[in-house]
Amino acid sequence: MATALENQNESTNENPVEDNSEELVLVDRFPEALRVSRFTFFTVSILSLAFLLFSSLPLWHTDIWGHLAYGRLIWESGSIPAFEPLVPLSSGVPFIDTAWLSQIFGFEAYQVFGVAGIKFLYAATITICMGLLLYGVQKRTDSYFWSLICVSGFLLCDWKQLGIVRPQLAGLLCFVLLFTMLNARKWRSSNWYLIPGLFTLWANLHGSFPVGLGLISCFLVGRAIDVGRKTGSWKAMFGDRVTRRYFLLLELAAVAVLVNPYGLQLYSEVFAFSSNANLTELVEWNPLTLRMYQGKAAALLGLLIVIAYRLTPRRISTAEVLVLVGLGTAALWSSRMIIWWAPVAAYYLAIHGAAIWGHKLTWLSEQGEQDEVHYAGKWSIVSVGMIWICFAISPIGSQILHGKQVDYKKSVSASTPIGAVNYLKEKQIEGQLFNSMELGDYLLWDGPENAAVFAGSHVHLLPREIWNHYLRIVNLGSDGEELLERYGVNTIVLDLPRRIALLRKLERDGQWRVGYKDGRSVVLLRNKPIR
Amino acid sequence: MKSHKLSLKTVIAIQVLVVVAFCGAYTLGSKDSQQKFNEVFLKQETFPEINIERKVPLRIEPFYDDPSVVTDEELAAVLKQVRPKFPRKHLKPNHVEHALRTWSIHSTFQDPDVVSGIEMRDFLVDHARFLASWGDEASPLLVDEPAGISIRWGSQVGGSVHHDHWLASLTEAGIQLDEPVFAPSRRDMDVNDVIQQSLRDFRLDEREVEWSAMAFGLWIPPVKQWKTTDGRAVSFDQIALRLVRGHKRFGVCVGTHRVYSLMLLIRLDDQFDILSDKVHEEAYAYLERVRDLISVCQFEDGHWPANWMDGKTALTDPQEIPEYKNVIATGHHLEWLAIAPKELHPPHEQIVKAAKWVIKNTTEHSEAEILQKYTFYSHVGNALALWRNTHAATFWHDWQVAHPYVPEAVDHKDAIEARKPAL
Numbered sequence: 001m002a003t004a005l006e007n008q009n010e011s012t013n014e015n016p017v018e019d020n021s022e023e024l025v026l027v028d029r030f031p032e033a034l035r036v037s038r039f040t041f042f043t044v045s046i047l048s049l050a051f052l053l054f055s056s057l058p059l060w061h062t063d064i065w066g067h068l069a070y071g072r073l074i075w076e077s078g079s080i081p082a083f084e085p086l087v088p089l090s091s092g093v094p095f096i097d098t099a100w101l102s103q104i105f106g107f108e109a110y111q112v113f114g115v116a117g118i119k120f121l122y123a124a125t126i127t128i129c130m131g132l133l134l135y136g137v138q139k140r141t142d143s144y145f146w147s148l149i150c151v152s153g154f155l156l157c158d159w160k161q162l163g164i165v166r167p168q169l170a171g172l173l174c175f176v177l178l179f180t181m182l183n184a185r186k187w188r189s190s191n192w193y194l195i196p197g198l199f200t201l202w203a204n205l206h207g208s209f210p211v212g213l214g215l216i217s218c219f220l221v222g223r224a225i226d227v228g229r230k231t232g233s234w235k236a237m238f239g240d241r242v243t244r245r246y247f248l249l250l251e252l253a254a255v256a257v258l259v260n261p262y263g264l265q266l267y268s269e270v271f272a273f274s275s276n277a278n279l280t281e282l283v284e285w286n287p288l289t290l291r292m293y294q295g296k297a298a299a300l301l302g303l304l305i306v307i308a309y310r311l312t313p314r315r316i317s318t319a320e321v322l323v324l325v326g327l328g329t330a331a332l333w334s335s336r337m338i339i340w341w342a343p344v345a346a347y348y349l350a351i352h353g354a355a356i357w358g359h360k361l362t363w364l365s366e367q368g369e370q371d372e373v374h375y376a377g378k379w380s381i382v383s384v385g386m387i388w389i390c391f392a393i394s395p396i397g398s399q400i401l402h403g404k405q406v407d408y409k410k411s412v413s414a415s416t417p418i419g420a421v422n423y424l425k426e427k428q429i430e431g432q433l434f435n436s437m438e439l440g441d442y443l444l445w446d447g448p449e450n451a452a453v454f455a456g457s458h459v460h461l462l463p464r465e466i467w468n469h470y471l472r473i474v475n476l477g478s479d480g481e482e483l484l485e486r487y488g489v490n491t492i493v494l495d496l497p498r499r500i501a502l503l504r505k506l507e508r509d510g511q512w513r514v515g516y517k518d519g520r521s522v523v524l525l526r527n528k529p530i531r
Numbered sequence: 532m533k534s535h536k537l538s539l540k541t542v543i544a545i546q547v548l549v550v551v552a553f554c555g556a557y558t559l560g561s562k563d564s565q566q567k568f569n570e571v572f573l574k575q576e577t578f579p580e581i582n583i584e585r586k587v588p589l590r591i592e593p594f595y596d597d598p599s600v601v602t603d604e605e606l607a608a609v610l611k612q613v614r615p616k617f618p619r620k621h622l623k624p625n626h627v628e629h630a631l632r633t634w635s636i637h638s639t640f641q642d643p644d645v646v647s648g649i650e651m652r653d654f655l656v657d658h659a660r661f662l663a664s665w666g667d668e669a670s671p672l673l674v675d676e677p678a679g680i681s682i683r684w685g686s687q688v689g690g691s692v693h694h695d696h697w698l699a700s701l702t703e704a705g706i707q708l709d710e711p712v713f714a715p716s717r718r719d720m721d722v723n724d725v726i727q728q729s730l731r732d733f734r735l736d737e738r739e740v741e742w743s744a745m746a747f748g749l750w751i752p753p754v755k756q757w758k759t760t761d762g763r764a765v766s767f768d769q770i771a772l773r774l775v776r777g778h779k780r781f782g783v784c785v786g787t788h789r790v791y792s793l794m795l796l797i798r799l800d801d802q803f804d805i806l807s808d809k810v811h812e813e814a815y816a817y818l819e820r821v822r823d824l825i826s827v828c829q830f831e832d833g834h835w836p837a838n839w840m841d842g843k844t845a846l847t848d849p850q851e852i853p854e855y856k857n858v859i860a861t862g863h864h865l866e867w868l869a870i871a872p873k874e875l876h877p878p879h880e881q882i883v884k885a886a887k888w889v890i891k892n893t894t895e896h897s898e899a900e901i902l903q904k905y906t907f908y909s910h911v912g913n914a915l916a917l918w919r920n921t922h923a924a925t926f927w928h929d930w931q932v933a934h935p936y937v938p939e940a941v942d943h944k945d946a947i948e949a950r951k952p953a954l
Contacts, residue, residue, distance in 0.1 A: 083764060091772075092735070092764040094563070241536060248537065248545050255552040264556035265564035268571040432776075463763065465736035485778040530778050531820065 030377020037375050039144045044383040046148070047131050048390035054123035054162075055394040061416040063166040064106070064118065066441030066456045067099060071107030074100055080261055084461045086444050088432075088452045089487075093461050096262055096269040098207030102167035105205075115411045116395035118165065123394070125169045126162055129176045130154070133343055136180045141354035149353060153304075153346030157297040161339040168339065171208035174198055176343050178212050182219055183347070187245065195249055196256035203257040207270040211327075211340050213253060218326055220246035222319025229318075274334065276460040278467045288335040298331065298338055301345050305352075314355035320348050417442055420493050420523050423516035424448050434473060434484055435493040439521060443493065451491070476505055485530060491515075492524040567762075578678035579758045580727050581751060586709065588702045588749040591798045593869045596920035599879075600865075600886045606915050607930050608894045610923055612901050613912035615646045622664040624672055625692040627651045628700035629909040633916075635704045638924035641936030648924065652706065655697060656722075657713045665689050672697075673714040679728030680714045693783060698729055699742040702749045726750055731760045735773055741788035744770045748796050752803035767805040771796050775817040779824075779840035784907070785856065786840060787863030790821050794867045794875075818875050825864055826877040833881075833888030835860045854892070855904045861889045862911035869917035886915065 028035065036044075066086075074080055080097050084090035097103070109117030130151050137147040155162070162169070178198060181191055188194075202209040223246055228237040237243065260266050279285040288295045305324065309316060327341040391397040395411065398404040409418060417439050424443075430450040435443055440456030447453065455462055455470050462470070469487075473480040480502075484492070492512065494503055496519065503522055506512045516523040557565060569575040601609075615630035617623070631651050638648035646654075654660045661672050669689025674681045682697040683690045691697040701722070710722045726746070733743050748767065751757070756766040774782075774789045774796075782789040793814050800806040806814065825835055828845040837856035838845045865885055868876055876882060889911050893901070901908050916923045 088772075089736070091769055092766065094762050094764070244537060244542070248542065251545055251549045255549055258552055258556050263564060264553070264560050265567055268564070268567040272567070272571045463734070463736050464761075465734060469736075486776070486781050488777040 028377050030380060032375075034380050035375040035377050036379045036383055038379050039138075041379040041383045041386070042144065043131075043134055043138075043147070045386050046151070047127050047134070048386045050130055051123045051127040052390045052394055054126050055119050055396070057119075057122075057163070058411060058413045059115065059118060059122070059416075060164045061413045062438050062441055062457045063164055064441070065445035066458060067103045067167060068107050068110055068118075069441070069444040070097065070100075071103030071105075071110075072445075075104055075107050084458075086453070087440075087456060087458075087461065089454065089466045090461045090463060093463060095461065096265065098266065098270060098273075099167035099170075099205065100261065101201075101204040102170045102206060105170075106167075113396055113399060114405065115408055116399045116406050119406075119411065120394070120396040122165045122169065125173050129173055129343065132176045132180045133347060136183055137347060137350045137354070139185065140183070140351050141358075143350075143354045143357070146350040146354035146357070150346045150350035153301055153349055154343045157294060157301050157342035157346065158339055159297070160292075160294045161336070161342075167206040168208060171202060171206035171211070172339055172343075174202040174205065175208070175212055175215070175340055178215060179344060179347070182215065187242075191249075192252070196252040199253040199256040200259045203260045203266060207266070207273065208340075209257055210270055213250065213257075214326060215323060216246060216250045216253060218322040219319045220250055222317055222322045225318040273460065277464060278459045278462060281467070281471060282459065284336040285334050288332050288338060292335060294335060294338050298328075298341070298345075301342070301349065302328070305345055305349050308349055308352040308356060311356045312352040314352055316352075320344075324348060415439075415495055415520055417493060417495065417521035419518045420516055420521040421446050421448075423523055424451060424491070424493070427515070429491050431490055432488050433491050433493055434487070434489040436474065436495045436499055437470065438498075439493055439495050454487070454489075474499065474502060476502060480505075481509055481511065488530045490526040490529040494522050494524070496520060496522055563762075576677065578727070579731060579760075581730060581754050581757045583708060583723060583726065583750055583754075585750070587705060587707055589752065589799065589802075590703075590705070590749070591795055591870050593917040593920050594872065595869065595918055597918050600883055600918040601890065601915040603919075603926075603930075605890045605894075606919055606926060607934070609890055609915055610912050610927055610930075612893050612896070612898065613905070613908050613923075614640060614642070614927075615651060615905075616642070616644050616898060616902065617646050619646070619664060621668070621689075622646075622654055624655065624661075624690065624697065626905050627654055628691060628696050629906045631655070631704040632700040633909045633913040633923050634927075635922060635924045636701075636706060639928065641931050648704065652701065652704065652710075655701060656706075656710060658715050659713060661689075671715045673712065675714045675717050676728055679724040679731070680712055680717070680720050681728050681732060682725070693739055693742050694737065695729055695733075695742040695746050698725060699746040699749075702746045708750075730757050733759050733765060735763070735765055735769055739783055740770060740773055741783050741792045744774060744792040745795055748792075748799050748805070752799055752805050755803075755805040767796060767800075768807050768810040771806055771810050771814045775814060779821070780838070784859045784863050784910075785837045787860060787867070790818065791863065791867040793818060794871050798870060815875075818871065822875050822877055826881065829877070829881050829885065833861075833884030833886075834858075834892075835864050835885060839864070855907055858889060858892055858904070858911065859907045861885050862907065862914050865889065866910055866914035866917065869914055886918065890915070 069086055073085055074097070080100050081095055084093045084095045106118060106121065109121050111117075113120065133150050133154055134147045137150045138144065141147070178195065181195060181198075199209060199212060202212060220243060223240065224237045224243045227240045227243060228234065231237070257266065258264060262269065274285075288298060290296055290299060323344050324341070327337065327344055330337040331341045392401055395406040399406065412418070415438065420439075421443065425448050428450075429448050432452045432454070433443070433447075434454045437455045437457060437459065440453050443451070443453045444456055455467070459467055469483050471477075473483055477483075492506065496503070496517075499522075503524070506524055507514070511527055512524040513527055514522060515525040557568065560568070566577045570577060613630075613633060615627070615634060617626055617630070627646070630646070631648065634648055634651075636648040636652045640647060654664065655672070658671055658673050661669075670683060670687065672683055672689065672691065674683050682695075684692065684694050684696070686692065706722055708721070708723050708726075711718075712720045712722060712725055714720060729743065730747065730751070733740075733747075744767075747770075755768075756764055758764055771793060774793050779786045779789075796806060797811065797814055797818070800811055824842040825839050827843040828839050828841065829835055830846065830849075834857045836845045836849070837852045837860045838850055839860050865882070868882060893908055893911050896908075912923055916926055919926070
């Protein structure tokens, strides 16, 4: 810190009087503890702009609305229903709500701030994840550049996953936080409380906590193997303090998860979840392929990691190999798992990249950069200014500071069926609907009270037959019309242009007429309603 | 912050905490929680079971004894036509089930060619009897399951055609809960095991739930909710809503079994409160709509058409419908109307007309023709017996006393068991 001050106030003036007076003027009177470096300012700028960017993205039309509907129900009833409560066709299906806390948070944020509240939660979550990764790499490498590489890799690979607003983001935040804590240079005693506490929170926010347990397990096994290889002794492996610490941490985390409304049943539910047969028809639960954007991004990141591992002078721990291979395999198995692999892969790429950079290209060593780090009050001020500006012009900032309500239509994705839902409400449509699964969540949230949604994004809660029938109808099965009659469907809500083929087929059949249509969605009404 | 070395005490304390926490969570957890845990982590299958508190199934008594609908002679003539005069070889389970439903396991016949109730029951509940009829030409009708017996149903040869029809028919036929059921490799099961298996296997959204609804309704009340193997909780409310769901043309026998099953559930609800008030109202409203539809679609000759659900249009814009389908519609409507309160009836003269048409139609056909369409005509016999507040077996038993079987009377004109009525 002193070096920085000296550098900042360096003067070549030979006149001592003038020099003294200038010194008086230029001396940084900002409290030392609050001074930050220009790198901190750049970091803050990046994060603030990221916050602004994610705040400005329209809310994706799936998932979030369904979760808000569940949150509303839980909040209003004061309890979590035992059976699926919103989709009548799923009546009696056990409802283990692994995201009840996120849903309540989300609903409350919506209650207070409207759509701006959700946007704030969304942007803040991703920004914090980015901040943690930046911090983690910065601490490990002292390299601002490689911190940025890490964050870029994370965003590049997870872009598709991050586009959907859902409780999984809360799980991601918990995961990145845990990863950062486990990778910290120094172990803190407070971690004994913080990590189990984190797991308790995680288990109530989202059902992805097993990924965290898996992460600790990788660190445990990896450490044990490293110690075993180094010492060649089993005894040393088990006697190692760090190995034991990971083991106990894993146990405490596993116990902490039990603090949830379902107790042990939460474990059963999340472990059984991925084997739900309905999920096999969803793209995001299918294996990762190069045809997918995220598959290409993962391949690129994976290739860079392989190169980095080939060149790195840094020791490669077994734990990081286990984490990368474990989560990578999971992502190959089910593309949705890439959300956990991306931050880890980006992190290890950055720290090994930084090591290669420092080792091979000493003339461009980051060490030099560190010498030039200046801590100054002006950076603190502009950092705070940056945060303030970005917050002020974000939707929630505008609402809080200027009382300016966000434009609802512009705040949600183009596929959100606002017009269709308004039409359904205006016409007081009742009874069983048939709807694109993608629109189901919004219909649950804002649709007419007496209309029954056919399917939403929680497809694992749909009975197998219902889901099969849904697929047969949307995939233009020959018995589609008969199935619609069997369910007594008099109203169909489809998203456009995705379901244009189904729309044309139904129009051709002559039993349906268009009641409402805009660029986003269409409402079809049966000419002779089934009574 | 300094990292302290963990003491042995701490390590042991954490182990104790972990064991206590997980054991406590397991033991204090609900039964569902424990079952789910065993299922997911210990790969243990669970077989939920409900307690059935009766030894014989419930019976929905008809409301009326109305000779204006069907006289004794007419009833006898119809019942004679629908006697289960099946060849013993390749006995069709579907025919036997329909016959049992009409005639019950208590039926006896002086004519040795006619299969008795006991014989029919044994064919259905004993694999050895099935084997005697089919040999190796059909797969077993009874299928061993880990904790029960299921029935092979579908369109394959020698199978029960409709899901749970085996159970519903035997139930209406008055089988006992502890009646042994002999599957190919298990001899320690009884009807209760079949019911439990059926309750577990039930899928609310499968194509036909009419028979399951009837069977469960006649066995399990006052229990009104149970769990299936996939963990779904099913109730009579859900079944009733499922029965009213969708276009009325869907369902077994041109949608009429949905109506019968609904009527049966409503009657059971009056006795056991198995439906919520809201669902009761909805089901009742459905039956009122059916009443209104059949009130305006009856043809001059008295039959209700197979497209009865089209209401007046069925009459004003008649379709070419095979006669047997009209028999299905008319016979089945008479059946549910026999157990329905008068408020759900179309005008009485319509019921009389329908009965006369179906009696005429049934008695005009030869036994061979009836046998071909036995499943449809069997309902006519049952419906008409219900309208006389009796049962086919009881009525026929008494009838045979006064009108004994004459072996040499080969032509039905000569048979004095039941002469063709003059209509």
